[in-house]
Amino acid sequence: MNNLYLNKLTLPQSVNISIIKENNSAYSHFYIYNFLFFYKLPMPQNIKYSQLDQASNSIIFFEKKPNYFSCAFEHLFSVFLFSWNYYFFEKIKFTGKGYRITFRKKKKYIIFYFGHSHDTIMLFRGVKVKKPHKYKFIVLKNSFNKIKILGSMITKIKPINVYTKRGLRKSRQWVYKRKSNKATF
Numbered sequence: 001m002n003n004l005y006l007n008k009l010t011l012p013q014s015v016n017i018s019i020i021k022e023n024n025s026a027y028s029h030f031y032i033y034n035f036l037f038f039y040k041l042p043m044p045q046n047i048k049y050s051q052l053d054q055a056s057n058s059i060i061f062f063e064k065k066p067n068y069f070s071c072a073f074e075h076l077f078s079v080f081l082f083s084w085n086y087y088f089f090e091k092i093k094f095t096g097k098g099y100r101i102t103f104r105k106k107k108k109y110i111i112f113y114f115g116h117s118h119d120t121i122m123l124f125r126g127v128k129v130k131k132p133h134k135y136k137f138i139v140l141k142n143s144f145n146k147i148k149i150l151g152s153m154i155t156k157i158k159p160i161n162v163y164t165k166r167g168l169r170k171s172r173q174w175v176y177k178r179k180s181n182k183a184t185f
Contacts (some may be wrong), residue, residue: 007061008053009074015081017059019043019050034084036126036142044073087128087140090151091171094135094158099166101137103129110137112168114158122154136171 011017018031028043028050043050050061063070094101098115110129112120127150128140139154141147151170160167162178169175 007063007070007074008058009061009078010056010058012082012084013057015084017052019052019059032081037084044070084142087142088144088147089138089140090147090154091136091138092151092154092168093171094168096164096166099158101131103131103137112157120157122157124150 014034016033019028020031021028030039030041030043032039032041050059052058053060061070061074096114098113100113101110102113103110108124108127108129110122110124112122114120124139126141130138130140132138139147139150141150155168155170155173158167160169160173160175162176163180165175165177
């Protein structure tokens with residue numbers, strides 16, 4: 001263990017990691033997983049070996065010689081791991097007489113009531129929903145692309161009527177009201 005440098009990287013609590021060395025290969029891999037994601041990443045070659053410290057929930061790297069690559073790897077690896085706990089959000093507002101929503105947190109679904117005899121139900125997987133106001137709700141997910149797709153899917157359930165400004169819209173979406181064509185006598 002002469003001339004080896006020690007670096008320690010702390011892991012978030014929601015991430016599980018295993019370090020596995022394959023039989024016919026000189027390379028080791030990180031197997032990183034939680035209840036939503038699973039990744040297999042190769043270990044950089046300048047790392048001589050590494051071990052997991054279960055008590056402090058961290059990885060200990062033993063490197064031959066630290067360089068810019070190893071510093072960049074450790075920084076980007078920690079950003080990657082801690083991004084799993086970061087949530088992106090989409091605010092959805094709705095306006096209209098008789099419009100309301102209800103949602104069940106544990107069952108992960110939203111029921112939209114738009115004054116029709118049939119209700120619209122939307123099921124979610126891996127999504128958090130909050131209702132801070134009577135006419136506003138927030139959808140949270142840890143994937144930026146998926147939250148944008150989900151926000152556009154929700155707003156397509158009941159698009160804005162340009163004459164009455166009633167319907168679902170995103171938080172900062174511009175809505176212009178058109179004048180109706182009324183016949184004058």
